[in-house]
Amino acid sequence: MKKISVLGSTGSIGVSTLDIAAAHPDQFQIVALTAGANLHLLAEQVRRFRPSVVAVLRKEDEVSLRDMLGAAAPEVLSGLEGLMACAVHDEAQMVVSAIVGAAGLVPTMAAIESGKDIALANKETLVTAGALVMEAVQRKGVKLYPVDSEHSAIFQSLEGHRKADVRRLILTASGGPFRDKALAELKQVSPADALAHPNWSMGKKISIDSATMMNKGLEVIEARWLFDLPADRIDVHIHPQSIVHSMVEYVDGSVIAQLGIPDMKTPIAYALSYPERLPLNLPALDLCALGSLSFSKPDNQRFACLELAYEALRAEGTAPAVLNAANEVAVEAFLNRELGFLAIPDILRRVLDAHRHGALTHIDEALRADRWGRQAARRLIDAAL
Numbered sequence: 001m002k003k004i005s006v007l008g009s010t011g012s013i014g015v016s017t018l019d020i021a022a023a024h025p026d027q028f029q030i031v032a033l034t035a036g037a038n039l040h041l042l043a044e045q046v047r048r049f050r051p052s053v054v055a056v057l058r059k060e061d062e063v064s065l066r067d068m069l070g071a072a073a074p075e076v077l078s079g080l081e082g083l084m085a086c087a088v089h090d091e092a093q094m095v096v097s098a099i100v101g102a103a104g105l106v107p108t109m110a111a112i113e114s115g116k117d118i119a120l121a122n123k124e125t126l127v128t129a130g131a132l133v134m135e136a137v138q139r140k141g142v143k144l145y146p147v148d149s150e151h152s153a154i155f156q157s158l159e160g161h162r163k164a165d166v167r168r169l170i171l172t173a174s175g176g177p178f179r180d181k182a183l184a185e186l187k188q189v190s191p192a193d194a195l196a197h198p199n200w201s202m203g204k205k206i207s208i209d210s211a212t213m214m215n216k217g218l219e220v221i222e223a224r225w226l227f228d229l230p231a232d233r234i235d236v237h238i239h240p241q242s243i244v245h246s247m248v249e250y251v252d253g254s255v256i257a258q259l260g261i262p263d264m265k266t267p268i269a270y271a272l273s274y275p276e277r278l279p280l281n282l283p284a285l286d287l288c289a290l291g292s293l294s295f296s297k298p299d300n301q302r303f304a305c306l307e308l309a310y311e312a313l314r315a316e317g318t319a320p321a322v323l324n325a326a327n328e329v330a331v332e333a334f335l336n337r338e339l340g341f342l343a344i345p346d347i348l349r350r351v352l353d354a355h356r357h358g359a360l361t362h363i364d365e366a367l368r369a370d371r372w373g374r375q376a377a378r379r380l381i382d383a384a385l
């Protein structure tokens with residue numbers, strides 16, 4: 001029985017994680033759950049999984065949640081303190097890091113420092129402070145399993161092979177909802193258009209990131225840290241069907257890929273139960289019905305965010321943290337209709353250019369860079385309003 005704490009249990013990844021745990025009650029026990037503001041769903045999850053402790057974002061929601069649960073209420077905490085208590089909870093062996101944004105960094109780092117294995121969905125943790133996170137993973141001897149489908153595919157394609165034989169990683173990207181839209185039309189797209197991802201059902205932030213392809217940029221940075229390869233050995237192919245989840249090319253020209261239907265339950269389950277594979281009752285991949293799979297190079301003009309991420313990765317230090325923070329603010333502003341779709345890369349370009357990149361030797365420097373990036377983006381957006 002593996003005891004698990006789920007950070008961000010009310011989100012898209014959190015809900016799928018709990019579905020997997022519910023289908024395999026002999027294998028997983030949920031000991032802690034955290035949510036932001038969705039108290040109704042959290043209350044439902046508490047009744048179903050009976051964790052020892054839960055945490056919500058706001059102090060005032062503690063009382064509401066206790067009232068909703070009555071005698072069934074476990075220990076209820078709030079704020080960063082609550083999140084940290086769930087991340088380092090004594091009973092937990094594994095922490096599923098599924099909060100969205102850089103808010104995931106501090107609790108994920110705390111979980112690593114307290115010796116927990118991590119199933120990592122929160123890519124922003126590695127984007128913001130990858131060097132420090134990987135150093136802590138090694139020092140503590142914990143396992144860090146990727147949940148992101150591309151990184152799970154690479155992880156699987158590396159198994160049984162020698163790292164020294166890898167030539168490059170190839171991340172696939174669907175290209176999002178605007179892959180074939182005329183550039184001129186992109187100026188006018190609405191949040192609803194951008195949220196309508198053709199293949200994956202996900203939280204709002206990552207859906208917008210998929211439309212700008214910043215998501216792929218963040219994933220290139222995530223791959224750099226997870227697999228310890230430089231930016232120039234990580235490529236991106238557009239693959240609209242989202243069936244080949246990513247690939248590893250070896251020095252002899254062999255390319256090993258992992259394929260499957262686009263459903264996050266597969267990579268989540270693999271992270272939870274590695275090295276075992278869980279039966280998941282998903283529809284089988286029917287390649288004959290699909291007929292063909294296609295691949296192409298990403299268009300740099302359409303997907304300026306991808307290039308910005310490569311640039312930040314090459315600059316190293318605090319640059320990726322600044323880019324990520326500015327992106328979180330710009331995405332929120334786009335969702336609130338304060339900013340047009342094409343203004344997202346413009347804002348990021350200006351923030352990245354204005355930043356004086358520093359070294360990243362302590363988590364406080366990552367948090368400072370994160371705050372700086374947010375403020376810089378906010379100022380530019382306010383000035384444009």
Ligand code: NDP
Nearest residue numbers: 008010011012013035036037038099100103121122202203
């Ligand atoms: P969602 O927006 O669906 O869920 C986010 C979760 O985090 C919710 O439980 C939310 O609570 C909680 N939350 C939000 N902000 C905070 C905060 N400041 N402090 C504490 N908790 C917070 O996101 P996803 O599940 O889509 O994504 C989660 C992470 O996984 C992201 O980093 C994303 O990039 C990554 N990922 C997601 C994939 C997907 O298919 N969805 C695929 C690959 C990676 P509440 O809703 O209660 O307010």
Ligand code: MG
Nearest residue numbers: 148149150219
């Ligand atoms: Mg992904």
